[in-house]
Amino acid sequence: MAEAAAAAAPAAPSRSFDARAALIESAKVAFVVLVLAATMVGVEIADVTGGHEVRTRFGQVAAAAGVAFAARYVLVLLRHGRHGPVLVGAGAIAALLIGVLAVEWATGQRTIGRYLLPFENPVMDWVLAAIALFLFGRAAQLRRLEGRTASATEASEARWGDRGRWLIRWLGPAFFGFGLVFPFLFFIAPDIVDRRMLDIAVLVLTYIMLGWGLNIVVGLAGLLDLGYVAFFAVGAYSYALLADNFSLGFWICLPFAGIMSAFAGILLGFPVLRLRGDYLAIVTLGFGEMIRIILLNWQAFTGGPNGLSGIPRPTLFGIPFEEPDEDKLTFHGLLGLEFDTSHRIVFMYFLIFALAMLTNAFTQRIRRLPVGRAWEALREDEIASRSLGINPTNTKLTAFAIGAMFAGFAGSFAGTRLGFIAPEMFTFLESAVIVAIVVLGGFGSQLGVVLAAILLIGLPEVFRELKDFRMVAFGLAMVGIMLWRPSGLISHRDPTIRLHPAGRGGGS
Amino acid sequence: MTSMLEVAGLHTFYGNIEALKGVDVAVNEGEIVTLIGSNGAGKTTLLNTICGNPRVARGRVVLFGQDVSSRETYDIVRLGISQVPEGRRIFPGMTVLENLQLGATLSDPAHFQSDVDMAFAMFPILKQRQGQRGGTLSGGEQQMLAIARALMSRPRILLLDEPSLGLAPMIVKQIFAVIRELNQARKMTIFLVEQNAYHALRLAHRGYVLANGKVVLAGTGAELLASPEVRKAYLEGGA
Numbered sequence: 001m002a003e004a005a006a007a008a009a010p011a012a013p014s015r016s017f018d019a020r021a022a023l024i025e026s027a028k029v030a031f032v033v034l035v036l037a038a039t040m041v042g043v044e045i046a047d048v049t050g051g052h053e054v055r056t057r058f059g060q061v062a063a064a065a066g067v068a069f070a071a072r073y074v075l076v077l078l079r080h081g082r083h084g085p086v087l088v089g090a091g092a093i094a095a096l097l098i099g100v101l102a103v104e105w106a107t108g109q110r111t112i113g114r115y116l117l118p119f120e121n122p123v124m125d126w127v128l129a130a131i132a133l134f135l136f137g138r139a140a141q142l143r144r145l146e147g148r149t150a151s152a153t154e155a156s157e158a159r160w161g162d163r164g165r166w167l168i169r170w171l172g173p174a175f176f177g178f179g180l181v182f183p184f185l186f187f188i189a190p191d192i193v194d195r196r197m198l199d200i201a202v203l204v205l206t207y208i209m210l211g212w213g214l215n216i217v218v219g220l221a222g223l224l225d226l227g228y229v230a231f232f233a234v235g236a237y238s239y240a241l242l243a244d245n246f247s248l249g250f251w252i253c254l255p256f257a258g259i260m261s262a263f264a265g266i267l268l269g270f271p272v273l274r275l276r277g278d279y280l281a282i283v284t285l286g287f288g289e290m291i292r293i294i295l296l297n298w299q300a301f302t303g304g305p306n307g308l309s310g311i312p313r314p315t316l317f318g319i320p321f322e323e324p325d326e327d328k329l330t331f332h333g334l335l336g337l338e339f340d341t342s343h344r345i346v347f348m349y350f351l352i353f354a355l356a357m358l359t360n361a362f363t364q365r366i367r368r369l370p371v372g373r374a375w376e377a378l379r380e381d382e383i384a385s386r387s388l389g390i391n392p393t394n395t396k397l398t399a400f401a402i403g404a405m406f407a408g409f410a411g412s413f414a415g416t417r418l419g420f421i422a423p424e425m426f427t428f429l430e431s432a433v434i435v436a437i438v439v440l441g442g443f444g445s446q447l448g449v450v451l452a453a454i455l456l457i458g459l460p461e462v463f464r465e466l467k468d469f470r471m472v473a474f475g476l477a478m479v480g481i482m483l484w485r486p487s488g489l490i491s492h493r494d495p496t497i498r499l500h501p502a503g504r505g506g507g508s
Numbered sequence: 509m510t511s512m513l514e515v516a517g518l519h520t521f522y523g524n525i526e527a528l529k530g531v532d533v534a535v536n537e538g539e540i541v542t543l544i545g546s547n548g549a550g551k552t553t554l555l556n557t558i559c560g561n562p563r564v565a566r567g568r569v570v571l572f573g574q575d576v577s578s579r580e581t582y583d584i585v586r587l588g589i590s591q592v593p594e595g596r597r598i599f600p601g602m603t604v605l606e607n608l609q610l611g612a613t614l615s616d617p618a619h620f621q622s623d624v625d626m627a628f629a630m631f632p633i634l635k636q637r638q639g640q641r642g643g644t645l646s647g648g649e650q651q652m653l654a655i656a657r658a659l660m661s662r663p664r665i666l667l668l669d670e671p672s673l674g675l676a677p678m679i680v681k682q683i684f685a686v687i688r689e690l691n692q693a694r695k696m697t698i699f700l701v702e703q704n705a706y707h708a709l710r711l712a713h714r715g716y717v718l719a720n721g722k723v724v725l726a727g728t729g730a731e732l733l734a735s736p737e738v739r740k741a742y743l744e745g746g747a
Contacts, residue, residue, distance in 0.1 A: 370613065377610045380599035386581040387559055387591045389614040389661065495603045499639055 022076040030069035037061045063118035067128060074135050078142060086139040094132035101125055168492060172447050179353055183346045195342060200461045202349050202417065206410055207457045209356035211437040211449035213406030216363055218435065219444035220372065221399035222379025224281040227288025228434050231261040231404035233295060233426035235411025240308040240421055250314035250416055254409060261408025262401040269400035273393055288431050295423040307422025311415050313344065314351060321347060352413055359406045360446055368496045375399050440481055442488025451489050510537050512665050512697050513558065518567035520557045527553040529721040530567065535665065535699050540691050542700040542708040542729070544742060545718035551701045552594050554718070555667050559591050560584045586614060590663035594670055596654040600643030604634055607642050607653055611660030619662065627656040630686060648679035655686065665697040672704045680704065684711055705742040709733045
């Protein structure tokens with residue numbers, strides 16, 4: 001055991017460094033980047049008055065290939081234990097890039113950067129700086145580990161494991177607290193948290209809620225649902241149509257929207273009871289498309305491609321967020337505040353925050369109840385569950401129904417937030433993003449869903465400047481996750497039952 | 509002695525393949541009855557058919573005097589039958605304690621505490637491993653967990669499907685000792701399917717030999733052990 005660990009220690013990789021082989025390897029990587037970038041980045045079609053114009057950006061392509069070459073060479077150096085030059089080189093480059101970028105960002109003009117920075121887009125330059133910083137950090141880490149014994153490494157890893165568990169335990173409450181105070185930052189520090197940030201936060205929370213809802217179906221019950229957005233759509237249309245046809249308010253419609261979606265969930269559940277894995281995924285995908293196409297074509301009822309508009313806004317216990325009016329009691333009139341549309345946005349934020357927390361609390365609780373236990377058992381082994389007296393039909397249907405219900409709540413919220421819904425908002429891409437959030441977060445992990453939603457929804461919104469490269473960044477993030485954390489960001493599963501009281505002392 | 513489980517003229521099909529061709533088996537209260545046979549004889553199929561999956565094609569399965577031939581698995585086990593399935597089938601991602609908790613799905617939660625204590629008394633190693641995920645246990649520990657889980661529902665009859673499969677001889681001995689103990693101390697009725705004919709027949713009160721979907725021999729454990737056909741087909745080469 002000890003010898004095996006020693007053999008696997010970081011000092012083990014071969015120290016013989018062949019510069020020629022390293023150069024060839026780097027050149028290969030650079031060539032791949034060159035080929036890929038030549039078509040994607042090298043040619044740009046720009047709109048000019050009176051038509052289009054093809055512009056070339058071969059300088060950028062060359063820069064990308066150069067960066068790839070250098071980065072690969074550094075990785076080879078690290079692999080052969082040559083940390084010294086990397087530490088100095090990557091450190092200097094990172095410091096230079098960050099310095100120049102920071103100065104230019106602060107002054108708001110492009111000066112020396114024009115000659116020093118390889119890319120036109122500052123975001124790409126920041127990414128480059130991040131790569132340099134990462135390589136620097138990795139070199140420093142390897143240097144620190146050098147010469148250390150295997151047992152010391154193990155001890156340090158165990159310590160990190162403990163710290164990780166500690167972090168996971170406190171991260172949840174920390175996020176909750178931050179979520180509670182976040183909208184107040186909008187009033188206290190409007191420079192940092194502006195309207196746009198608040199909107200993004202509401203969007204992220206919507207996806208967190210959807211992620212948590214889908215987590216019941218995919219994470220707990222193990223039923224891969226690729227058409228989850230259908231229930232989101234059913235919820236949104238239920239609210240919009242109920243409000244439109246019967247002039248009902250948000251709070252009355254909310255439970256109805258949930259019930260309608262749960263009903264749709266059962267409707268989907270029945271035909272797919274016998275299916276598993278890939279087959280189930282395909283049918284749910286089809287179901288998602290069916291709902292969208294019905295919404296698109298049933299013009300008389302759903303408004304077809306035009307969608308539904310004028311969806312009423314929610315009220316606070318019957319008090320609307322409208323301009324103060326002589327005859328009507330409004331939020332601002334009541335509190336004697338000056339009318340401000342941002343109050344409604346803050347209210348919306350708290351609304352979705354509460355709905356999401358409800359989803360979370362429900363999931364945490366139900367995992368400890370017989371139904372939740374049956375879901376998890378079914379995910380692990382259906383035949384064994386059946387022989388223990390679990391009814392798979394009811395168990396699967398409740399999972400579909402409850403998961404769908406929360407999507408329905410989120411759907412009515414989304415409808416009321418935008419005041420407008422259309423079938424095109426409920427495409428397969430949305431389902432895919434929600435599934436990606438659950439998978440990326442780590443199946444069944446509540447906290448993982450939060451991190452993944454921030455990563456997948458929040459970051460692309462914040463980095464809108466990167467628009468051309470957003471999908472590339474998305475793909476890169478996915479590849480990275482699959483490489484380094486194949487079971488999701490947080491793969492830790494909390495047991496639903498702790499140590500048996502009579503078994504204390506004997507526990508492992 | 510009352511008959512707890514009675515299988516009469518049972519036929520089971522997998523598609524067009526007839527796996528059981530008219531099997532008659534009976535298990536009486538307080539007995540250990542074993543079913544031996546070679547690979548593909550239909551032993552596991554018989555146990556699974558008793559539990560409702562696959563369904564009975566022809567014939568009857570009578571459990572505690574009730575015909576359960578057309579019932580669902582989760583409904584049949586409600587009557588007081590519990591199966592330790594082939595290959596153990598514990599829940600790998602869940603802890604030992606959670607596995608036991610799922611075993612108690614059908615029983616009164618008030619019993620849970622004492623039933624877990626009893627399981628831990630029977631298999632002390634499980635007590636040490638209670639917070640560990642099922643998939644990280646060794647094969648023998650997994651088999652113990654599967655038996656303990658099956659007992660959590662307080663069954664009146666226990667079906668065991670090859671509990672010795674893939675285990676070291678020492679562990680096999682231990683498992684068989686537990687089965688004997690269950691029968692003697694707790695008066696548990698046991699229907700044991702085994703390939704390890706020698707151990708099984710020594711333990712059992714009665715036994716059946718299954719070949720090609722039919723019962724070809726029946727008798728007490730000692731009779732079968734002494735029978736030349738059994739010795740030739742299942743015990744030759746030493747067990």
